[in-house]
Amino acid sequence: MDARTGLPVVGMVGAGQLARMTHQAAIPLGQSLRILADSAEDGAAVVASDVLVGDYRSLEDLRAFAVGCDVVTWDHEHVPNEHIAALEAEGVVVRPGPAALRFAQDKAQMRRRLTELGVPCPRWAPIATVEALASFGDEVGWPVIVKAARGGYDGKGVWVIAAAEDATELLESGTGLIVEEKVALARELAADVARSPWGQGAVWPVVETVQQDGICVEVIAPAPELDDELAEQAQELALRIADELGVVGVLAVELFETTDGRLLVNELAMRPHNSAHWTIEGSRTSQFEQHLRAVLDYPLGSTEQTAPVVVMANLLGGPDGVTPKGIDERVHHCFAHWPDVKVHLYGKGFRPGRKVGHVTALGHDLSEVRARARAAADYLSNGDQS
Amino acid sequence: MDARTGLPVVGMVGAGQLARMTHQAAIPLGQSLRILADSAEDGAAVVASDVLVGDYRSLEDLRAFAVGCDVVTWDHEHVPNEHIAALEAEGVVVRPGPAALRFAQDKAQMRRRLTELGVPCPRWAPIATVEALASFGDEVGWPVIVKAARGGYDGKGVWVIAAAEDATELLESGTGLIVEEKVALARELAADVARSPWGQGAVWPVVETVQQDGICVEVIAPAPELDDELAEQAQELALRIADELGVVGVLAVELFETTDGRLLVNELAMRPHNSAHWTIEGSRTSQFEQHLRAVLDYPLGSTEQTAPVVVMANLLGGPDGVTPKGIDERVHHCFAHWPDVKVHLYGKGFRPGRKVGHVTALGHDLSEVRARARAAADYLSNGDQS
Numbered sequence: 073m074d075a076r077t078g079l080p081v082v083g084m085v086g087a088g089q090l091a092r093m094t095h096q097a098a099i100p101l102g103q104s105l106r107i108l109a110d111s112a113e114d115g116a117a118v119v120a121s122d123v124l125v126g127d128y129r130s131l132e133d134l135r136a137f138a139v140g141c142d143v144v145t146w147d148h149e150h151v152p153n154e155h156i157a158a159l160e161a162e163g164v165v166v167r168p169g170p171a172a173l174r175f176a177q178d179k180a181q182m183r184r185r186l187t188e189l190g191v192p193c194p195r196w197a198p199i200a201t202v203e204a205l206a207s208f209g210d211e212v213g214w215p216v217i218v219k220a221a222r223g224g225y226d227g228k229g230v231w232v233i234a235a236a237e238d239a240t241e242l243l244e245s246g247t248g249l250i251v252e253e254k255v256a257l258a259r260e261l262a263a264d265v266a267r268s269p270w271g272q273g274a275v276w277p278v279v280e281t282v283q284q285d286g287i288c289v290e291v292i293a294p295a296p297e298l299d300d301e302l303a304e305q306a307q308e309l310a311l312r313i314a315d316e317l318g319v320v321g322v323l324a325v326e327l328f329e330t331t332d333g334r335l336l337v338n339e340l341a342m343r344p345h346n347s348a349h350w351t352i353e354g355s356r357t358s359q360f361e362q363h364l365r366a367v368l369d370y371p372l373g374s375t376e377q378t379a380p381v382v383v384m385a386n387l388l389g390g391p392d393g394v395t396p397k398g399i400d401e402r403v404h405h406c407f408a409h410w411p412d413v414k415v416h417l418y419g420k421g422f423r424p425g426r427k428v429g430h431v432t433a434l435g436h437d438l439s440e441v442r443a444r445a446r447a448a449a450d451y452l453s454n455g456d457q458s
Numbered sequence: 459m460d461a462r463t464g465l466p467v468v469g470m471v472g473a474g475q476l477a478r479m480t481h482q483a484a485i486p487l488g489q490s491l492r493i494l495a496d497s498a499e500d501g502a503a504v505v506a507s508d509v510l511v512g513d514y515r516s517l518e519d520l521r522a523f524a525v526g527c528d529v530v531t532w533d534h535e536h537v538p539n540e541h542i543a544a545l546e547a548e549g550v551v552v553r554p555g556p557a558a559l560r561f562a563q564d565k566a567q568m569r570r571r572l573t574e575l576g577v578p579c580p581r582w583a584p585i586a587t588v589e590a591l592a593s594f595g596d597e598v599g600w601p602v603i604v605k606a607a608r609g610g611y612d613g614k615g616v617w618v619i620a621a622a623e624d625a626t627e628l629l630e631s632g633t634g635l636i637v638e639e640k641v642a643l644a645r646e647l648a649a650d651v652a653r654s655p656w657g658q659g660a661v662w663p664v665v666e667t668v669q670q671d672g673i674c675v676e677v678i679a680p681a682p683e684l685d686d687e688l689a690e691q692a693q694e695l696a697l698r699i700a701d702e703l704g705v706v707g708v709l710a711v712e713l714f715e716t717t718d719g720r721l722l723v724n725e726l727a728m729r730p731h732n733s734a735h736w737t738i739e740g741s742r743t744s745q746f747e748q749h750l751r752a753v754l755d756y757p758l759g760s761t762e763q764t765a766p767v768v769v770m771a772n773l774l775g776g777p778d779g780v781t782p783k784g785i786d787e788r789v790h791h792c793f794a795h796w797p798d799v800k801v802h803l804y805g806k807g808f809r810p811g812r813k814v815g816h817v818t819a820l821g822h823d824l825s826e827v828r829a830r831a832r833a834a835a836d837y838l839s840n841g842d843q844s
Contacts, residue, residue, distance in 0.1 A: 076499060077805055078785045095505075096485045099478060100738075101789075102803030102815070104505045113462060118507055119481070119490045352486075356798045356820075370790055374798035378764060399464045403487075404756055412742045412760035417488030419463055429488070434742075 073142060077102050080368060083137060085128050086147025087114035089418035089427070090344045090360075093352070094147070095120045097360035101368075108137040115419040116147070131155045138164045145321060145367045146343055149177045150223065167269065167320040167367040168342045175317050176342040180221045180250050189316050191309065192336050194252040194328070202243055205251055206236035212253040221248035230286060255336060261295050261327040262347035263310035266362040266372055269320050274362065274372040275307045276355055281326070281347050287425070288346045290446070293354055293382040296438055299333070306335055313340070322363045324348065346386070346427075351375075353414050353432050354382030379434035381441045385449035387429035389422035402452050406431075413448040428453075459528060463488050466754060469523060471514050472533025473500035475804035475813070476730045476746075479738070480533070481506045483746035487754075494523040501805040502533070517541045524550045531707060531753045532729055535563045536609065553655065553706040553753040554728045561703050562728040566607045566636050575702050577695065578722050580638040580714070588629055591637055592622035598639040607634035616672060641722060647681050647713040648733035649696035652748040652758055655706050660748060660758040661693045662741055667712070667733050673811070674732045676832070679740055679768040682824055685719070692721055699726070708749045710734065732772070732813070737761075739800050739818050740768030765820035767827045771835035773815035775808035788838050792817075799834040814839075 074081050079102050084091045087109035095105040095116055109117035109125050117123045126133030128151045138144050143165045157170040168176075175182040183196045195212050198221075199205045209216045218239055220229035232254070233239045243249065260283060265275045280295035281288050295303070310325040317323075317340075324345030326338040348359035357365075357373030365372050399422065406415060410433070417429040431452065433445035460467050465488050470477045473495035481491040481502055495503035495511050503509045512519030514537045524530050529551045543556040554562075561568040569582045581598050584607075585591045595602045604625055606615035618640070619625045629635065646669060651661045666681035667674050681689070696711040703709075703726075710731030712724040734745035743751075743759030751758050785808065792801060796819070803815040817838065819831035 076504070076807075077803070079789075079803075080786065092485060096482055099482045099505050100800070100802040102785075102805055104805070118462070119485050121504055121507055121509070123507070356800075365793065371793040371797065373793065376798065399488075400466065403465075407751065407757040407759065411757065412762065414486070414742075416486040417463070417465075419488055419490070421462075 074104075079103060080142035081106055081140060082364060082367060083108065083141035083144045084116075084147050085134065085137065085144065085151055087111075087116035087123070088147050089115050089420070091116035091147040092119055092418060093349075093358075093416070094344060094360045094363060097358055098364055101361070101364060103364065106137070106141055108133070118419055129155075131158055134159060135162070141165075143167050143367050145363070146173070148343070149173070149341070153177055169318070169320070172317045172319045173342055176340050178221050178248075179219055179339075180248065182340055183250060185317070186313070186337055189313070191313060192334060194255050194336050194338075196250055196252045199249050199251045200243065202236045202240055205233070205239055205243070208251050209233070209236060215254055217252045217254050218242065219250050219252065221250055228286075255328050256331040258329045258331045258333075259295075260338065261298070261306060261329050261335070262291070262345070263306040263325045263327060264322065264345060264348040264351075264359060265307070265310045265314050265325070266322045266359070266366045267311075267314040267319050268366045268372055269369045271315065272372050273311045273314060274357075274375050275311055276348060276351060276359075276375045277377055278303045278306045279347055279350070285425075287386070287388065287427070289386050289388070289449075290442075291347050291350050291384040292438070292442065293350050293377065293384075298329075302329070302333070302335060309335065309337070313337075321366045322348070322359050346430075349416070349430050350382045350384035350432055352416070354378055354384075354434060380436050381438050382432065382434050383442045383445040384430055384432050385445040386427050387417075387431065387449055387453045389424050389426045389428050390454040391424050398455065399452075402455055406448055406452050409451070410444060410448045413444060415448075415452070460490075465489060466528035467492055467526060468750060468753060469494065469527035469530045470502075470533050471520065471523065471530065471537055473497075473502035473509070474533055475501050475806070475815075477502035477533040478505055478804060479735075479744075479802070480730060480746045480749060483744055484750055487747070487750060489750065492523075492527055494519070504805055515541075517544055520545060521548070527551075529553050529753050531749070532559070534729070535559070535727070539563055555704070555706070558703045558705045559728055562726050564607050564634075565605055565725075566634065568726055569636060569638075571703070572699070572723055575699070577699060578720060580641050580722050580724075582636055582638040585635050585637045586629065588622045588626055591619070591625055591629065594637050595619070595622060601640055603638045603640050604628065605636050605638065607636055614672075641714050642717040644715045644717045644719075645681075646724065647684070647692060647715050647721070648677070648731070649692040649711045649713060650708065650731060650734040650737075650745060651693070651696045651700050651711070652708045652745070652752045653697075653700040653705050654752045654758055655755045657701065658758050659697045659700060660743075660761050661697055662734060662737060662745075662761045663763055664689045664692045665733055665736070671811075673772070673774065673813070675772050675774070676828075677733050677736050677770040678824070678828065679736045679763065679770075684715075688715070688719070688721060695721065695723070699723075707752045708734065708745050732816075735802070735816050736768045736770040736818055738802070740764055740770075740820060766822050767824050768818065768820050769828045769831040770816055770818050771831040772813050773803075773817065773835055773839045775810050775812040775814050776840040777810050784841065785838075788841055792834055792838050795837070796830060796834045799830060801834075801838065 083106040277294035282290035324341040435441040469492040492508040663680035668676035821827040
């Protein structure tokens with residue numbers, strides 16, 4: 073409890089853009105997010121007052137951070153599950169908790185549990201040997217997708233394998249791996265929901281996510297021309313997963329829509345997620361506010377869309393990098409060209425391929441809104457106007 | 459220049475709710491607002507990282523604060539104009555600058571200048587003696603409104619005077635005073651604009667402001683049933699004043715709409731203003747983002763309204779105060795009742811009559827939206843549901 077405001081204190085472990093945008097959403101709630109940062113220079117650490125610098129892999133640092141927090145939540149999945157469990161055992165309120173989080177931290181556990189629950193997934197298997205991989209690939213067809221069970225993100229820890237021998241080195245590295253069939257993909261979707269501790273659920277419209285080299289570059293809300301029944305099915309699936317796994321906070325369910333019209337779960341994330349950045353301007357309640365409402369055990373907010381079409385495009389650092397002078401000039405030109413595109417910069421250096429910000433455009437006409445978001449993002453990323 | 463981000467640094471003197479909400483708007487622009495606070499416990503100081511505690515009345519403190527700022531702006535009008543002029547003379551970029559700010563700091567200078575510009579104002583005069591007051595009142599009719607030329611806000615520094623003798627003590631106090639006719643008021647309006655250093659102007663829809671005991675309690679955007687011609691006249695007036703006075707940043711022009719259909723200027727504020735808090739959710743560009751864009755010399759953003767009707771209602775501390783436990787419970791109930799009302803808490807204690815937050819409701823039907831905003835604000839202020 074913050075004695076000054078009379079409000080509970082939320083701590084977030086991790087100080088990347090998700091914590092940065094969560095802090096932004098915390099301000100109107102009368103909150104000031106308490107943040108555990110790797111460095112005082114992290115994107116969220118430079119905009120918040122209550123920052124502890126420490127190591128999220130250290131139980132001692134986590135314990136020190138938890139003192140004074142009424143609830144602790146997460147900006148990423150990399151905090152060791154056993155540490156989260158230890159905090160919980162010591163009486164710290166952790167949301168989401170370790171029992172839910174392990175399904176976002178370990179793909180083998182996630183696939184096993186979802187399969188038990190009858191949730192449609194790509195065919196998959198845990199693998200440890202070239203023989204097992206060969207037998208799986210021969211059964212479902214080559215190529216297959218090999219994934220690190222832990223620690224992957226943004227296309228990292230994912231390999232397309234055309235023949236079992238190609239994975240020999242990977243299999244010998246000792247990394248825990250799973251293999252999945254390469255599904256016949258029409259497109260990728262995401263169903264984002266939030267769940268409160270007592271089980272209230274809220275769901276945003278299903279979105280289409282556009283990936284490039286395994287990185288999300290664009291999100292369209294709602295997913296264009298998505299069959300109503302399939303949209304409802306995706307939303308119900310996401311709410312059911314949140315409930316069955318006991319998630320508290322935002323749950324992003326990344327989905328494959330297959331060429332034969334099925335939905336398969338790709339990944340789960342139990343935190344604010346790139347697929348819902350559009351909600352900052354595009355929904356009555358942003359995912360960041362909703363995550364805070366959920367972990368604070370407040371009733372959830374309306375997920376009504378504020379415009380018929382909302383498109384979010386990520387800014388990725390360009391191959392040339394950006395000089396300090398460069399980005400300020402780009403912002404000038406961007407604002408001059410697109411006075412109604414909303415810009416979000418994460419306070420990070422523009423390393424090539426790195427997510428350094430995003431833009432959001434709203435309107436009525438899909439192709440117009442999409443072109444506007446794309447052009448603004450390309451211009452900010454590269455200084456080119458496409 | 460922030461070497462880490464390559465973006466210019468904005469400093470704001472003052473750490474109240476305006477600075478708090480400006481910092482919130484600074485985050486997506488890649489900024490972290492640098493703040494000069496009276497105390498480390500101020501509403502803005504507790505949510506920002508780059509905070510200096512100091513005295514805005516001390517030129518030394520202002521100088522120390524300005525080091526490392528590319529531009530300095532203001533959360534209130536109380537910084538001595540001569541200090542602002544001294545900073546400017548020393549090469550600090552101050553926006554708005556001293557030449558404009560004096561018209562927001564001194565009502566006598568404001569009335570004189572606006573009168574020169576042919577801007578419609580209530581009849582007025584500077585007064586120093588009971589005789590001068592008597593003669594003014596006899597001419598325009600009693601009662602009259604006496605105002606402190608400097609330092610008033612939220613109804614403070616304003617007196618309704620029925621007879622010249624009633625102001626004897628006030629006149630002898632040495633406070634600089636002006637007197638104005640009491641106009642036949644239909645209602646109060648505000649025309650809020652922003653102006654950039656090179657003269658770009660942007661204007662929001664004209665709003666109706668509802669006052670209670672001299673404090674703004676409600677703002678309706680756009681002003682209901684306002685004659686189109688009068689609305690345009692108000693907008694043009696505000697843009698012209700911004701231009702003539704050389705304002706940079708947000709300018710709020712408070713207006714009287716008289717019973718005979720005229721517009722008269724009441725007050726000017728050269729900073730984000732209570733009459734435009736509705737823009738956070740209700741306009742494509744909030745006044746806080748727009749103020750930053752203006753002082754950063756970025757092109758201004760779209761002022762398009764995001765819903766046909768937007769109502770902002772202030773939260774005022776109730777007569778009983780609020781125990782720490784009280785406010786958290788009220789937020790719970792408020793969110794449960796009104797899942798689409800947006801709540802803004804300023805991180806302040808709930809002293810009676812103090813502005814401690816606001817709520818915003820959006821929709822299509824004026825009376826429904828207004829009732830929703832009013833009920834949520836009353837509930838959060840008092841724990842009563844009206």
